[in-house]
Amino acid sequence: MSHTHPELSAPAPLPAGGLRVIPLGGLGEVGRNMTAFEYDGRLLLVDCGVLFPEDHHPGVDLILPDFEPIRDRLDAVEALVLTHGHEDHIGATPYLLRERGDIPLVGSKLTLALLGSKLREHRLKETVHYEVAEGQTITFGPFVLEFVAVNHSIPDALAVVIRTGAGVVLHTGDFKMDQLPLDGRITDLNEFARLGDEGVDLFLTDSTNAEVPGFTTSEKDISPVLERVFAKSDQRIIVACFASHVHRVQQVLDAAVAHGRKVGYVGRSMVRNMAIAQELGYLTVPPGVMVDAKELADLPPHKQVLISTGSQGEPLSALSRIAQRSHSFVHLEEGDTVVLASSLIPGNENAVYRVINGLSRLGANVVHKGNALVHVSGHASAGELLYCYNIVKPRNVMPVHGEIRHMRANADLARATGVQNVVLAEDGVVVDLVDGVAKVTGKVEVGYVFVDGTTIGDISEASMKDRRILGEEGFLSVIVVVDSATGKVVSGPEIHARGFAEDETTFDEIRQPIIDAINAAVADGATDAHQLQQTVRRVVGRWVNRAHRRRPMIIPVVIEA
Incomplete structure (x- = not known):
């Protein structure tokens, strides 16, 4: 808007x-x-x-x-x-x-x-x-x-x-x-x-x-930096970049050839896009340098280069899975080098730093825009x-x-x-x-x-807000059964929660106030279930805000028996 x-x-x-x-x-x-x-x-x-x-x-x-x-x-x-x-x-x-x-x-x-x-x-x-x-x-x-x-x-x-x-x-x-x-x-x-x-x-x-x-700095200025990374590394090198960055992939291929390494692509979009770029003549792949990424593991580490997707920390990308040790065939070793050859798209910073921390925890040397000229x-x-x-x-x-x-x-x-x-x-x-x-x-x-x-297009801003509340503030459902003739509570309140302490007694102090509020509402002439549900929502909302400083999603259910 x-x-x-x-x-x-x-x-x-x-x-x-x-x-x-x-x-x-x-x-x-x-x-x-x-x-x-x-x-x-x-x-x-x-x-x-x-x-x-x-x-x-x-x-x-x-x-x-x-x-x-x-x-x-x-x-x-x-x-x-x-x-x-x-x-x-x-x-x-x-x-x-x-x-x-x-x-x-x-x-x-x-x-x-x-x-x-x-x-x-x-x-x-x-x-x-x-x-x-x-x-x-x-x-x-x-x-x-x-x-x-x-x-x-x-x-x-x-x-x-x-x-x-x-x-x-x-x-x-x-x-x-x-x-x-x-x-x-x-x-x-x-x-x-x-x-x-x-x-x-x-x-x-x-x-x-x-x-x-x-x-803006020239793309050519990255080549010497990549050259130094390759010269210093005696183990596997993984380079993550955008799956469409043909020029960056070309620079990595050239550095790999100069240092006698073989290259494999990881990530479906990377494999697909580079095949297209090569076929149309935008990417020059020297003969004998490319191997299937799965076969790359058979070579000694100092002969391996992987070019991967996931430079933005996307949760399902190859690099994120490598950082979480959940990739099907790439397992990071202490001393491997990972190069994040891309900018940080605004809003992605936290996701990228999460991946960098995950890689560092596994013992990788992580080279990124913050510590080297690996992207322009x-x-x-x-x-x-x-x-x-x-x-x-x-x-x-x-x-x-x-x-x-x-x-x-x-x-x-x-x-x-x-x-x-x-x-x-x-x-x-x-x-x-x-x-x-x-x-x-x-x-x-x-x-x-x-x-x-x-x-x-069926997800509205309102439902997106609901998702954020569920993720950040938690969820409470309150089920109460009332007598349809007298309006008295005959069962409950039964309270189920997500995102709160597991302790059984967490909600004990609010059970009686819910019953009192329903009785008061009935005495004031509230008769239908919807009015009583709103009463429950108000009472629980005020209490949870005061006691837990939270604003969870509250789903009150009043059943007339």
Whole structure:
């Protein structure tokens, strides 16, 4: 929900010739990126990603963007453009395609290949898709799209230019300006400058690193650090990174070859993604270096390297299971080295530190971002963003991709370079570009859509709150049987609890007050079971708060006999 503009109402109809921008996710959080663009009654979607749950989302597997504002207009969607292959940009696509299966998908070769394997996993048919590359132009309805190469922590990322009668929009997707990228594919600043000279009416820019001064470190700077880790280690090395970080995996493969080690992948998504990257030529695997991870254990420890998923401390990932000694075939030995080659996604810190502590307890040497340069960000820092504002010279700027603090920092950078109109929006806040001016014009209701096992969207914020209470405060059920004629308690109160002391006498002092309260309520004219249940809830709630400083979930049951 938007907190920046709480007073906004539903937007008025879009003026003729105007372009409407509706963020459905990704503004105010790092993840579930999705934006709808509306022009001349038609819609274009950019990205459709997931957000991974945090500690305060118990039992949730994934969080999706909210499709509700466009659900009854899915037939007006011309295409879904995917800027790159990260989960927070493509992961929710299968859920969108369940609602309309023939939406054309537009993306680069690697992005569409990664998405294709995801769709097969969801047992969805291959849909219409258009493979594009930098420099290409393609038209869908009233939207003319051009693509620009950008550098990110996954190959084949693209910025998208959206041309309509309302003007030119440049959406960066996730990007940085690494001048020495491992694949030699730099962000095309030449094209950014050319677009700037032509005139960019609305610039949507990645805010994730806007608070970080200077320029993001080059990926190349990690190679010497990995080299030192390999040179120092005389036992097994386990490297955990994102299952899509092709460049990092390439660096580990190169270091392994240089030190005469064999490599195995651990984690289903890692095995799948790297097979795709290798097949398409984005990953170069020297002959003889790869072995099946299970066979790796037959080699002496100083010949082994495992590349694993789980750098974010995900509870079911390979690395978490290794740290808990519950992995089926990887058993950590004292003196093994574990490298966590990724950033900490905000909100995941505790989970990651839990894994680091678990690995350390087993005697591993843990190398992570806090003690070595084993990861660099995939996002442009403040210096790079300033550079972009100066060459693009946009008329209007709308920061995207990031928490509120990141977007505010990005807005300040845009203003510092002289941008007159900066629009700060959050999920659901509608921005219209009319006559060259972008402004907030209203708000549509959007929320979190939780995926829990096979259940999608049926879990409300209220039930999520119930789960948190159950997990943190405990649970009490109170069963009382009353005489239907007299209202007198004839059996009970029987009290069952979870999350409290096991002592049988814990609830003795509240039993009589419950009976007294029911008698008093009956004397006051309370007759139905519901009124008596509310009485029990009040009495027990006050007592447990006073005696235990807790606010558990209380389920009172009054049975009339």
